[in-house]
Amino acid sequence: MSRFLSNATNRIDAKGRVSVPAGFRAVLSQRGIQELYCLQDFIFPAVSVGGPDLLDRYERQIASVDPFSVEANRMSLLIHGGGVFMRLDAEGRLMVTDFIRDFTGISTEVTFVGRSDHFQLWQPQAFHEAQAAAREGRSSSRPG
Amino acid sequence: MSRFLSNATNRIDAKGRVSVPAGFRAVLSQRGIQELYCLQDFIFPAVSVGGPDLLDRYERQIASVDPFSVEANRMSLLIHGGGVFMRLDAEGRLMVTDFIRDFTGISTEVTFVGRSDHFQLWQPQAFHEAQAAAREGRSSSRPG
DNA sequence: TGGGACCATATGGGCGTCAATGGGAATGGC
């Protein structure tokens, strides 16, 4: 089973580091991912984290349009300019930078959320609310 | 990873110099780029910086359109008339000239923005706004 | 079945290194 699943909340220490859940680290090493590509989600106040293949997927989208177009320029601004490469330290922790804090509202704790081929960083409260809202939306349109 | 990615904001000192982020400098040296070519972005108030190949790419773009068109004329004016060559000093800093300040609105700080094969200089606030606007435009679509 | 050894994960913090920054001195153009 090599997918990012479930969620966990960990504390940020005095230096601004947080441990990536062991389960997620296992998936990373299983997939041979050493360099993490992080990007702000387009919909939720969350930062997506995955391997270079995550970036590749977005770049293929850019490549599909005229490289000098306004649309390509905008996409590159988000994907390249808004993306960040990160590495875990020896203990499997990552730095929670201002880049992450500002966009997610994270301050003292991080909720790691599995998304199959990548995972996300959420402010715990925001995650619970978004999840509750998603559940609402589904149960109202599809009872059962 | 041999691409210009992510963004970082650095201060301009009293002499008008600013440090290019170490990550970007690493990409430059890896690509053997010593002379930097700078030109104005066609869409955003930003200055693009790259190796001589950046100039080549734009010239090919001009060549691909009607040489007598308004578009070709305008591009040539920006690329050939507005382009500038620069070098980094021993510490990896570059001079923020009036050419850069006037076009970008940069005054005390510079945001370096990765664009995969080149990088850009932005006024920090302008970058955040442009990125937020671009995200708005894309919030409805997601990659497959 | 209860206690305890053992283990893995999460967390805390010391310390060295390097990047970012500041400023003096030398250089060169006008």
Add this chain to the structure above:
DNA sequence: GCCATTCCCATTGACGCCCATATGGTCCCA
């Protein structure tokens, strides 16, 4: 000679690397 750029060196503050401790759970064995 004056101003602007370039070269060189000093400072400092952040980050990476390392080791120590806490915490909770599991397994083994009496």
